[in-house]
Amino acid sequence: MGGDERTSGEQEKEEADQGNISEAVSFREKVVALYEKGDASHVLHLMAAATFTPEDRRTTAWDPLLLWVRPGRCCIEAIADHVREGRCGGLASVGCGTGLLEWLVCALTGISVSGYEVNAAWWASRYSPPRFIPLAFVEPDAPPPAVPPSLALMCCYFNNGDAFRKYVDSYDGPAMIIIGSIDKNRHTDPRPLDYAHVHPWTLTHTHPISDTDLIGFYVRDQLKQDVVRRLRM
Ligand SMILES: C[S@@+](CC[C@H](N)C(=O)[O-])C[C@H]1O[C@@H](n2cnc3c(N)ncnc32)[C@H](O)[C@@H]1O
CATH class of the missing domain: 3.40.50.150 (Vaccinia Virus protein VP39)
Structure with missing residues (x-):
């Protein structure tokens, strides 16, 4: 392979990451931190409060690669x-x-x-x-x-x-x-x-x-x- 050794699947996922997730990375980190503490109730609260409005994207935008639905x-x-x-x-x-x-x-x-x-x-x-x-x-x-x-x-x-x-x-x-x-x-x-x-x-x-x-x-x-x-x- 040449310089870029990613498969097309990896490239697609990375593009999805760049499009959707880079702005939501802090949200993902919050979920992971709560997971590591075993605090599932707080993850549900975070999900319920998540938003898709552009002005909130950096801190509270839902991260669809974590889960496609937001269950209560x-x-x-x-x-x-x-x-x-x-x-x-x-x-x-x-x-x-x-x-x-x-x-x-x-x-x-x-x-x-x-x-x-x-x-x-x-x-x-x-x-x-x-x-x-x-x-x-x-x-x-x-x-x-x-x-x-x-x-x-x-x-x-x-x-x-x-x-x-x-x-x-x-x-x-x-x-x-x-x-x-x-x-x-x-x-x-x-x-x-x-x-x-x-x-x-x-x-x-x-x-x-x-x-x-x-x-x-x-x-x-x-x-x-x-x-x-x-x-x-
Ligand atoms: C749209 S995603 C949904 C992921 C997750 N259930 C959610 O709701 O966030 C569909 C998932 O199905 C997986 N998948 C596709 N074909 C599969 C198969 N034959 N066996 C197991 N998983 C499969 C994909 O890799 C992908 O992660």
């Missing part, structure tokens, strides 16, 4: 409730990014969390944002690992519907959570209501994060759950 405490509790109601031992989040959302769930509710990501080299590079949970790396072109059935399957602002379907197809557990936008101008795939009519999933309820961001909560149809359980005995 009620959103975190709703996620934890669904994991508990599905009798799951924890939450596995595919395409978790930094894992900030997942860390908030764990720190505020005690639910154990794990996260899957692609592109280990990029996450180890100096261009990557901080990581708030350990990440398990998967090969984007290989069949994804089966998320253990003891865990609830979650995604937040995932961007690859085909890949998500493969995670779902290999998942035998009882509960699924899809977070994303219902605004047609924003790209999330899957969208939160996409599995409402997909066998064997039933959309039990939704919870709004903002006017356009929504959490869709699903359970596997009871009949299928029972069959899977019987076959395992």
Whole structure:
């Protein structure tokens, strides 16, 4: 390679950093400092106070590379409730990014969390944002690992519907959570209501994060759950 040895992915991420994050770097530092102190409640307050107005950008602008949504405490509790109601031992989040959302769930509710990501080299590079949970790396072109059935399957602002379907197809557990936008101008795939009519999933309820961001909560149809359980005995 010549002088610039970054991959195109790294270059894209760096451009995103320069466009969005350089002005928000102090915000990111505040979140990291609070994370290191274990102060998840304060991170939620910071998120709630975050703004997108230009005059505030230097100190309080939200940093989208940390997390694509800004959940309130009620959103975190709703996620934890669904994991508990599905009798799951924890939450596995595919395409978790930094894992900030997942860390908030764990720190505020005690639910154990794990996260899957692609592109280990990029996450180890100096261009990557901080990581708030350990990440398990998967090969984007290989069949994804089966998320253990003891865990609830979650995604937040995932961007690859085909890949998500493969995670779902290999998942035998009882509960699924899809977070994303219902605004047609924003790209999330899957969208939160996409599995409402997909066998064997039933959309039990939704919870709004903002006017356009929504959490869709699903359970596997009871009949299928029972069959899977019987076959395992
Ligand atoms: C738009 S980002 C959302 C990140 C994070 N969930 C959030 O809300 O901030 C989508 C993430 O999915 C990851 N991703 C894409 N394909 C994936 C796959 N097959 N398995 C795991 N992660 C994947 C990307 O690397 C990216 O970090």
